[in-house]
Each structure stands twice: as structure tokens, then as C-alpha cells.
Amino acid sequence: MHSPIDPAADLLATQRQALMAAVAELHLPLPPDHASALAERIERAIRHHHGGTSPYIPVLNSLDKHDRNSAIRRDYAQGRRLAEIAARYHLSESRVRQILAL
Incomplete structure (x- = not known):
């Protein structure tokens, strides 16, 4: 029997x-283990x-989005390919297409 996923651990x-x-x-010249430690x-x-606590973290403002x-x-x-761009900016490919007006 599988134990339920702990939401805190998942977060x-x-x-x-x-x-x-x-x-x-x-793009720092760090070995992967140093990047992980950082x-x-x-x-x-x-x-x-x-x-x-529950700190408030605002969404990107319009200047950041610009x-x-x-x-x-x-x-x-x-x-760069759409998939690569989407991954780099943590967006969906469809959102990248919208931004590029494709």
C-alpha cells in the first residue's frame, strides 16, 4: 500500500x-554539486x-514582464526553439507563442 504524498514534502x-x-x-562556472550546494x-x-510564516511574494510587475x-x-x-524558451522562462509553449504573436 502506498503512503499518501506529503504536500509539504512535495512543495x-x-x-x-x-x-x-x-x-x-x-550560467556560473560551477560543477553540479556546487550548484546544488548553493x-x-x-x-x-x-x-x-x-x-x-506566509510571506507575500508578488507576481511579476509589468516592467519585469516587459x-x-x-x-x-x-x-x-x-x-532558440519554442520548447527551450518555454523551459528557460518557466512558461508553456502556448504562452511563448502568444508573446511572440505566432
Whole structure:
């Protein structure tokens, strides 16, 4: 019999994946184990300062979205594939098509 998935553990795994992706997007010359350690230290710092609370994290504002959309258009013009762009910016391919007006 399978035990139910702990929602907190699932959220933790999602947060770790997001931190690892953010570290990877920095394109730092780090070996994977160092990038993983950096993500874990960031996670610990966030938990230390905000653990047990529900901090408000706002969505991207219009200026951030404008910058992101400009970067998406630049990536597409440079020949990146839709799937690659979608993964890089954590969007669906259909949203990338909307931004590119395809």
C-alpha cells in the first residue's frame, strides 16, 4: 500500500527544483554539486528568515514582464526553439507563442 504524498514534502521538492533552475540560469562556472550546494544554502537562508510564516511574494510587475518578453523575443530571433524558451522562462509553449504573436 502506498503512503499518501506529503504536500509539504512535495512543495519542498518543487522549491528545490526551482532554486536549482534559477542557479543554472545564472550560467556560473560551477560543477553540479556546487550548484546544488548553493541552492540548498539559499533554501536554508529563506527557511531561516521566513520559516513558519506566509510571506507575500508578488507576481511579476509589468516592467519585469516587459523585460522577460523582450528576452523571449531576442532568444527566438537568435534561433532558440519554442520548447527551450518555454523551459528557460518557466512558461508553456502556448504562452511563448502568444508573446511572440505566432
